[in-house]
Amino acid sequence: MKTREIHLASRPTGWPEPSNFELVETELPAPAEGQVLVRNLFMSVDPYMRGRMNDRRSYTPPFRIGAPLTGAAVGEVIESRAEGLAVGDLVRHQNGWREHTLLDASAAERLPGLSGISPSAYLGVLGMPGLTAYVGLLDIAGFKKGDAVFVSGAAGAVGGLVGQIARLKGASRVVGSAGSAAKVAHLQEALGFDAAFNYRDAPVAEQLNRAAPDGIDVYFDNVGADHLEAAIGALRVSGRVAMCGAIAAYNATEPPPGPRNIFLAVTKRLTLRGFIVSDHGDRTAAFVEEVGGWLRDGAVRYDETVTDGLENAPSAFIAMLRGENVGKMVVRL
Amino acid sequence: MKTREIHLASRPTGWPEPSNFELVETELPAPAEGQVLVRNLFMSVDPYMRGRMNDRRSYTPPFRIGAPLTGAAVGEVIESRAEGLAVGDLVRHQNGWREHTLLDASAAERLPGLSGISPSAYLGVLGMPGLTAYVGLLDIAGFKKGDAVFVSGAAGAVGGLVGQIARLKGASRVVGSAGSAAKVAHLQEALGFDAAFNYRDAPVAEQLNRAAPDGIDVYFDNVGADHLEAAIGALRVSGRVAMCGAIAAYNATEPPPGPRNIFLAVTKRLTLRGFIVSDHGDRTAAFVEEVGGWLRDGAVRYDETVTDGLENAPSAFIAMLRGENVGKMVVRL
Incomplete structure (x- = not known):
C-alpha cells in the first residue's frame, strides 16, 4: 500500500x-x-x-x-x-x-x-514524558513530603506533571517557569502551582527568589543555563537537582555558559543527578498504577x-x- | 601566663x-x-x-x-x-x-x-583531611572496585590520600593533577598514581584525555573550574563526582566560569554531589580503623x-x- x-x-x-x-x-x-x-x-x-x-x-x-x-x-x-x-x-x-x-x-x-x-x-501523561516526570521527581531528586519544588519548562509535557505530582505528594510549595504569560496563568489556575513566572520577563534568579523566598529543596531541570544557575542559588542545604534536559542548549551552536555558582554544591551539600528515562523501565508499573489512578480520579490534569x-x-x-x-x-x- | x-x-x-x-x-x-x-x-x-x-x-x-x-x-x-x-x-x-x-x-x-x-x-592523614578523602571517595562518589579515578589537587592533604585509598581498594586507574613537575613526579613515584599531570602545562581537558584515554568513573574535585569541566567531559556513563572544594574560586574576586558541558550530566547520567566532612562524623571509627591500619602497615604514605x-x-x-x-x-x- x-x-x-x-x-x-x-x-x-x-x-x-x-x-x-x-x-x-x-x-x-x-x-x-x-x-x-x-x-x-x-x-x-x-x-x-x-x-x-x-x-x-x-x-x-x-x-x-x-x-x-x-x-x-x-x-x-x-x-x-x-x-x-x-x-x-x-x-x-x-x-x-x-x-x-x-x-x-x-x-x-x-x-x-x-x-x-x-x-x-x-x-504524554501515560507515556515517556509521564514516566520521566515520575522517575525524575521521586527517584532521581528523591522528593519528600514537605519539599519546596521548582520545575522549569513547567508548561511542557514533563514539567506540568512534575508540578502536579509534587502537589499531590505534599510539596510545601510548587513553583514553575514558562515562556509566556498565558502559560504562567495556566500553571497557576489550571495545574495548581503555588507560583509561576515568565522567564522572559526578568532574570530567572530574581524571579525565582520572589516566587520561592524561603528557597527550594528540589529543582527539576528541563532547561539548563540560567535556570540551573538560579536554582543552585535558591537551593537549601541538602537540595537535589534532577537534570532531565537542557532545551536551552539543544539548538545553540555555542554551549551556553555553565553555572558560575556550581561551587555552592559543596557548601550546600547539593546533589545534581542526570538521568535518561529509558534506564528506568522497571518503574513503569508503579507509574501507570499511580498516575493512571490520578488520571481516572481527575486529580491530575493533562x-x-x-x-x-x-x-x-x-x-x-x-x-x-x-x-x-x-x-x-x-x-x- | x-x-x-x-x-x-x-x-x-x-x-x-x-x-x-x-x-x-x-x-x-x-x-x-x-x-x-x-x-x-x-x-x-x-x-x-x-x-x-x-x-x-x-x-x-x-x-x-x-x-x-x-x-x-x-x-x-x-x-x-x-x-x-x-x-x-x-x-x-x-x-x-x-x-x-x-x-x-x-x-x-x-x-x-x-x-x-x-x-x-x-x-592530616588521621584528621579532618583524611576523613574527607575517605568519605568523599567511598560514600559520596560511591567508589567501586574497578573504577577509574581522577583527583585534582592530588599532592594536597586530601588528594594524596584519595589516590592511595583508590589504589588500595582496586581502582583500575588512578590519575592526579597537581601544580608542579616535582609534585607530579611525587604522585607517580611515591604515591603510586598511574598517571599525573601538571595542570599549568596545557589545558586540563587535553591532559586528562591523555592520562585517562578510556575515561573515568569517579572525579574527586578539590579545584573546580577547568578541572570540573574537563572531568565532566571525561566521565563515562554513570560517572560520579564528589565535590569537595573549589580552591580555584576561593581567592577569585569574580567567580570562575561554570562548566559549559554540564548538560552532559543528562546524557551520561552523571551524579555530582557536594559534601562537608563535618556532616560525616559517624564514619570516623571506620575511617580510623581502616586508614590507621594502612598507616601502621606502611600501605599508606603521608x-x-x-x-x-x-x-x-x-x-x-x-x-x-x-x-x-x-x-x-x-x-x-
Whole structure:
C-alpha cells in the first residue's frame, strides 16, 4: 500500500528548519508472518529528537539522512499476521513520523483502551514524558513530603506533571517557569502551582527568589543555563537537582555558559543527578498504577497541543522546541 | 601566663596578605574548674579557612576581626583541672592559631600516642583531611572496585590520600593533577598514581584525555573550574563526582566560569554531589580503623610540609593556598 513518511533531508546547524525534513511517498509491502500493519493515529514530537538530528552519538544513535525519522506513536492494527495482535488493537511503538508502518509483533506494545481519554495520552501523561516526570521527581531528586519544588519548562509535557505530582505528594510549595504569560496563568489556575513566572520577563534568579523566598529543596531541570544557575542559588542545604534536559542548549551552536555558582554544591551539600528515562523501565508499573489512578480520579490534569497532518509534523516539532505548545505536543495523523 | 596568638586584622579581597593577620601577645588566666591549659604542638592551615576570612556565613561562621583565628590543633595538657585529662595528655581541639589555650574538657579530644608517627598526623592523614578523602571517595562518589579515578589537587592533604585509598581498594586507574613537575613526579613515584599531570602545562581537558584515554568513573574535585569541566567531559556513563572544594574560586574576586558541558550530566547520567566532612562524623571509627591500619602497615604514605613558629602561620597559610605544600601543611609551634 502507498503511504507517506517524513525523512531527514539534511542536518540542522542551530535551529532546525522545514528544509531539513522531506515528505516522501512510499510503498509498503504486505505484512510478513509475525508482523502487523498499523495505521498511526498520533505521533509524538519530543525535545530529545533534536539531539538525534545531529551527526553525533548521544544516548540514542543519530537519525540517518534519507531515512524516516522515528519516535513514539500510537496506532491501530489494520492487518495482522502476528499472534496476540488483532485488527482494531491499539498499539504503541517507535515508528512515528509516518502514516502507516509494518511492525514485528515484539515492537508493538498492546494498550488497553482508555474511556474518555484520547489514545494520545499514551504519548504524554501515560507515556515517556509521564514516566520521566515520575522517575525524575521521586527517584532521581528523591522528593519528600514537605519539599519546596521548582520545575522549569513547567508548561511542557514533563514539567506540568512534575508540578502536579509534587502537589499531590505534599510539596510545601510548587513553583514553575514558562515562556509566556498565558502559560504562567495556566500553571497557576489550571495545574495548581503555588507560583509561576515568565522567564522572559526578568532574570530567572530574581524571579525565582520572589516566587520561592524561603528557597527550594528540589529543582527539576528541563532547561539548563540560567535556570540551573538560579536554582543552585535558591537551593537549601541538602537540595537535589534532577537534570532531565537542557532545551536551552539543544539548538545553540555555542554551549551556553555553565553555572558560575556550581561551587555552592559543596557548601550546600547539593546533589545534581542526570538521568535518561529509558534506564528506568522497571518503574513503569508503579507509574501507570499511580498516575493512571490520578488520571481516572481527575486529580491530575493533562494538556495537549494537537497539530493535524503528517505534513505539519516538522513545523509542530519546531514549534515545540520554541515552546509554543502547552502540555504535550502531538501530531494527529 | 603570657602567650601569643594570631588575630584577624582585616578581611582580604582576593588573595590574603600578611597584613590581614596580626601577631598579638596576650595573657591567659589559670584554668577554671573543668578546664585544661594546653600547649599547642602543631596547628593546621586548611583551604576552608579562606572562606571564614570573608564576612559571609558559609557552612561555618566568619572569623571575627580583632579576635584569634581558630582551626584544628594538637597539643599537650600542661595543667589540668578537668577529670579524665592529665598533664602530658595529647589532645586535639579547634583553638589553633595560638601557642597556648584554655579548653573546657568537652572541647578537648584525648588522642592515643602514635609510635613512630608525629602527632601532626592527627591534623592530616588521621584528621579532618583524611576523613574527607575517605568519605568523599567511598560514600559520596560511591567508589567501586574497578573504577577509574581522577583527583585534582592530588599532592594536597586530601588528594594524596584519595589516590592511595583508590589504589588500595582496586581502582583500575588512578590519575592526579597537581601544580608542579616535582609534585607530579611525587604522585607517580611515591604515591603510586598511574598517571599525573601538571595542570599549568596545557589545558586540563587535553591532559586528562591523555592520562585517562578510556575515561573515568569517579572525579574527586578539590579545584573546580577547568578541572570540573574537563572531568565532566571525561566521565563515562554513570560517572560520579564528589565535590569537595573549589580552591580555584576561593581567592577569585569574580567567580570562575561554570562548566559549559554540564548538560552532559543528562546524557551520561552523571551524579555530582557536594559534601562537608563535618556532616560525616559517624564514619570516623571506620575511617580510623581502616586508614590507621594502612598507616601502621606502611600501605599508606603521608606527606607533610612543616613550617616552624606561630609568627610564620600566616605565610604558611598563604603558601598552602598557592599550592606550595606537598601533603598536609602544618605549623609547628
